[in-house]
Amino acid sequence: MIRRYVFGNPIETEAVLRKPKAEQWEGDEQVLAFGANQTGFTCKLEQEDIVYGLGENVRGINKRGWIYVSHCSDNPNHQEDTRSLYGAHNFLIVSGKRNLGIFVDTPEQVIFDVGYTRPELLSVSMDSGNYELYLIEEASAEAVVQEFRRLIGQSYLPPKWAFGYGQSRWSYRTSEEVRQVARRFRENHLPLDMIYLDIDYMERYKDFTIDRERFPDFELLVEELKEQKIHLVPIIDGGVKVEAGYDVYEEGVKNGYFCKDEDGENFTLGVWPGKCHYPDMLNDEARLWFGRKYRFLLDKGIDGFWNDMNEPAIFYSEKHLKKVFEQLEEYRGQNLDICSFFEFCGLVQGISNNEEDYRSFYHNYRGERIRHDRVHNLFGYYMTRSASEAFEELEPGRRILLFSRASYIGMHRYGGIWMGDNKSWWSHLKMNLQMLPSLNMCGFLYTGADLGGFGSDATRDLVLRWTALGIFMPLLRNHSADGTRRQEPYAFGEATEDFRGLIGLRYRLLPYLYSEFMKAALKNGMYARPLGFVWPEDPVARHTEDQLLIGESIMIAPVCEQNAIGRSVYLPEEMKLLRFRGTELTEERVLMRGLHFIETALDEVTIYLRKDHALPLAAGGETVEAVDWRKLALLRFGEAAAYELYDDDGMDSGVKLEGHLFPVQS
């Protein structure tokens, strides 16, 4: 059951498509207690309650015991004490004796104190108290998710080829380097469907330009790769460089499409290219204009994009930076003690993504001038919507690969997200696993983390173990930052068989993973579920934080620690262990309910097949297109176990379940 309440004068986010009639809040203290000032509410947590949700955030699947702040942030330090990442996903589920979904719909910052201050209390607060509140009560957490997802509309569908393996790096800097990546993959028979272009393909980091010195033959490159079934996926920045003669800049200025400061001047901030303006993505006209710019690349054969920096990130604002230079002067020649020295350093540390800057520019949203901080969490969402709406105009009915760094619920209809600039840390491998179901609850199905870690230096074993998890992520991409150790499968100076095996297994699993993804998308379901969704009565299952159900048939329990020879795996019921050494099935063994130590070598993947379920397996291939969907082996646990496959042409954006479900004959 969904109830909707409106407090104050909320700004419309367009997160919810079909709004139920608002009810009058009658102060049901059993459910929620409101603070005196109406800028938030509290909800009592029972000891056994698990709090699911909040999408892209650090810590566990169970969010209890921390404060999270919904405030899209360009923060590459995903630490245990980080409160905000790139997305703002204000949906959570209190799951115990009752299952209560809570969605706080407002584009401004929201603070979720999930039993941090008081272990038995969930406390939600915000500045203004203008918000819409949705309460969803159902018999199970999964039913709550389904109701919520129905409310916010169907998740984005990527093209089928986007379920292949993607290789990325900040940056492959020349056409030749891109060709070399493709060559090394093909030579080593490493499956590959995408190569990503990071910021250096552009001319001086200008959106919708090509650096012709480094990519003189860009169009030819796209074509050559297409022949090899490899898609080139360029990055797009949220900021537009201030540069006389640059068409995007000139048009934006002329038409007043950029965000304005309080004096009505175009707001100037620094990101990659130096001084930039941000297009007013919230302004319908500006959004339409910016989206149509993607045509520059579509016309060159590009069919996939990733939108970056759209929290929006601000390295510095012109005004604030000037002020900092003045303030720094005051410390020159002083005797700086622990207090004044830390203040001095803080001046520089505080330049980027400064809250004062977010309060110093304006949008024209639905005809109204609104200060940015009041709609901050919509920027990335509306940038991605900008592209998506343009694609629908330019290439109607066709799926284009599109994912974003920043997001708000609602954006899940227009694109996926990647999990941001993580690090080559073992803890981030585990966090990748934990974030997936939390995002699924909020509608984000096409997602994954930078495999191997973006920042910091990876080790070979980390990339292997992360690949063994990554092959179950809808978005499977190995990506790393400038200046870090290279982490392509062939970068460790050794044989690539083990990488080939792991990635190869992804391609054997494709019919299953794609089916489960599409069923989840088209039925508002979960692609990846916490164990507690399926076995809510089993306390150990409910508190298992490093295993997941992927689709209907299988459970995974990846190795998340360095030097481990295996791990302890919890089976809430009897399951069949399927052990793969690379693409080859090497062991099938029924395991009892309970704890098992499962040895798993670096080149192995273990999958746990549920009773009375089946797993279809293709022969594999080096591209998604090469996988034969019609020749499938069926691994079963239980004589009668059957599997219903979903298949389609992989390109039609208006697809339904009907006509695409097929029984698999084994």
Next chain:
Amino acid sequence: MIRRYVFGNPIETEAVLRKPKAEQWEGDEQVLAFGANQTGFTCKLEQEDIVYGLGENVRGINKRGWIYVSHCSDNPNHQEDTRSLYGAHNFLIVSGKRNLGIFVDTPEQVIFDVGYTRPELLSVSMDSGNYELYLIEEASAEAVVQEFRRLIGQSYLPPKWAFGYGQSRWSYRTSEEVRQVARRFRENHLPLDMIYLDIDYMERYKDFTIDRERFPDFELLVEELKEQKIHLVPIIDGGVKVEAGYDVYEEGVKNGYFCKDEDGENFTLGVWPGKCHYPDMLNDEARLWFGRKYRFLLDKGIDGFWNDMNEPAIFYSEKHLKKVFEQLEEYRGQNLDICSFFEFCGLVQGISNNEEDYRSFYHNYRGERIRHDRVHNLFGYYMTRSASEAFEELEPGRRILLFSRASYIGMHRYGGIWMGDNKSWWSHLKMNLQMLPSLNMCGFLYTGADLGGFGSDATRDLVLRWTALGIFMPLLRNHSADGTRRQEPYAFGEATEDFRGLIGLRYRLLPYLYSEFMKAALKNGMYARPLGFVWPEDPVARHTEDQLLIGESIMIAPVCEQNAIGRSVYLPEEMKLLRFRGTELTEERVLMRGLHFIETALDEVTIYLRKDHALPLAAGGETVEAVDWRKLALLRFGEAAAYELYDDDGMDSGVKLEGHLFPVQS
């Protein structure tokens, strides 16, 4: 068997007390391979080898798969990719079919690439190639440790009362606040033996001063607390404030006791008080002088100290800071793009602990002028030695509590260490567990981490779980930074029974823990052992990273994850589970070898008693002195299981095992 080799002209560290005769290196490529330039060596790692050791460092008990740099560093960000912490502990053990101990004795920076670049290779390198190398081969890892520890001499013995619970905070700022802490502990019947004073007890952060505005009655405070059996433990900074009229400064200048820059001027750097000089701790005369200054506090009844900032930390050097201000100017008014903006920020980020600064001052060591970077890792060691040698002169034969932040092997004879400025992270709880045995191998027995975490905000459950681990650490201290959430046991606005129970259990365990500590210290043994030390043939035990043996009789398996209701525990052999709800034993149950899910509530501790072993339990008490060592219960697993207790007066620094071992009658 120990072999010693000398390469180049190493600087003496006095880490090793009794040096075996140096042998000629004959290039045993089976053991070690030398690089062409003799500035390091490599050692082949077999797949099954575990690499133990390296003392205070991040990551697991098994150090494989990362690069560690021995370079004492004031780095509060203990992340997975951190390469250096506060200590430099150049001892490791390659343990597999053979057990090879390697000690690289040099005071300069050493790089340990433990299978990072190439998984099958340990590679050790340094700049100069001047070092002494000790190779120790024995039948077991534990025998290697014992041989090594014999070489470096007996570990520091703290007074018995230092095994009590200590409460700390940066800072308890007034006498009244300190009294209040004591009162709250006593009112709540929370055991307590120490309150720590952080930097604010001093007058403008000057060593060996008291801020008389905030502590007008310091001597009375010390006395009052002593009556309650509470010891006040002040911090001492490595740096001496530049301030005319301040006696320590004036004497140091007059006698030339400070480190000099290349022009022979006193080297000026900023730490807590602003501009400071560092006493030349390596100079015998200066060291003697600085050590005797502790008398200022000893005379006031103080009998415990912690030495800080002695990596040595450098917030900034006067010269470098000046240069940075000039360099910053060059960026003013520029159009800063991603490259130049990051450079600009890097200028400020690079001010502290700058390598150039470490190359710009000098010591007078053994009559020779030596640039700091060549002896960097000795500074904290020699500062602590300074205090220890003075104590022996001023209070001969008496144990004084002393521990340090920075250290090098050798310092373990003079004091303990705490594990530095960690964070309120669950991962740091686990790291605390992992660091303990690694430090024990290197001679550091009296150690522990800031319980609850120093930086960042703690939650109540984190502090409880960390306390449940902390009660097994020799150094048991709850400490937190200025600006973070308070984390004293009574700080969470709730009942304190659960904290009282956990800390109370420590006092019940004291006779056992103290016995095991003293036996380890006096027999060059391990207080805390990895499971692989005891069950080297059991691959699961060898790779267990979150359980430890504490002394001879027990294994611990603390809960290291938030919201967990328990954990999977591996038993390499049959053991008896002892469950304590606070101080009360609530369950005894024999468990089979293998994996078990053990539920453990926030107020519970589970201990695993080994077969044919026994655990003595006292009745407890609110101070160490109140614990009755003569009335012990004996928990046994096996009818014949006995326990030999160590006991002494807790104050004699020259104690031996003889005459202090007693059979426990049950």
